[in-house]
Amino acid sequence: MAKIFKFGPHLIPETQIFYKSPYCLGLVNLKPVVTGHVLVVTKRLAARFNDLTPEEATDMILSTQKISSVIEKHYKASSLTFTIQDGPEAGQTVPHVHMHIIPRRKDDYENNDDIYEDLDENKQRQHNIPMGADNEDRKPRSAADMAEEADRLRLLF
């Protein structure tokens, strides 16, 4: 029987999980801002970063190192953006601590930090992103697409 993980109010099937550590999971993204944009989330539902126990926080950062190292190579990137939007005033839309790992390449965004706008579901502003669509227009990926990426990444750990 497939296990289901809860990411805030969202149900995440095993097929979208590519990494597991004692306290964290690595998830592929329904609406990645670029290909290879993944999340590190705590297994336990904690809303804010400072709700994490030292064990959870430590596991999250060490998982972030392992995952980001694989992601940078696998997606042939040259830099990485890490961010935690911690609380609604920081753009957090899912009230469950999650670290964004985003592989970056030269000229992936016209303005380097426009990438952050795409992390905000409420963002309306238009700009050019690699997928040629702003956040509002990005279509959620299919379950098959997400499972394929997770299967591929799972082999790298």
Next chain:
Amino acid sequence: MAKIFKFGPHLIPETQIFYKSPYCLGLVNLKPVVTGHVLVVTKRLAARFNDLTPEEATDMILSTQKISSVIEKHYKASSLTFTIQDGPEAGQTVPHVHMHIIPRRKDDYENNDDIYEDLDENKQRQHNIPMGADNEDRKPRSAADMAEEADRLRLLF
């Protein structure tokens, strides 16, 4: 005799350091994007996040918890933005791993994620930020200003 810490190519005097752990330092900012925007940096010069040893990465995240908890209360914020710009294609301008901790409040930025633009020294775009000036126009703070903030924060640890 005052000790000097090297943050990438920059010399940081003790007066700008408000927090010390085994592997990291908490620094006040020359050009904060909002009041209370501080940095957690590794004592050792490491350019990329994945150059950090597990001990350094762990110390950085636990220091980030301690510092951000104090910053959020002290600056009466309700959320926090955490980000590491890891490599030039992610907007990193000082090649020395550093975590940005930014206290956030409702309506501090017209568009929530515009704050990231101000993290990029090369950003030219105009928008409204709380200080009423875009990044290019922000003047570096005085040494006295930075020392005063660091003195105030140091007492909270």
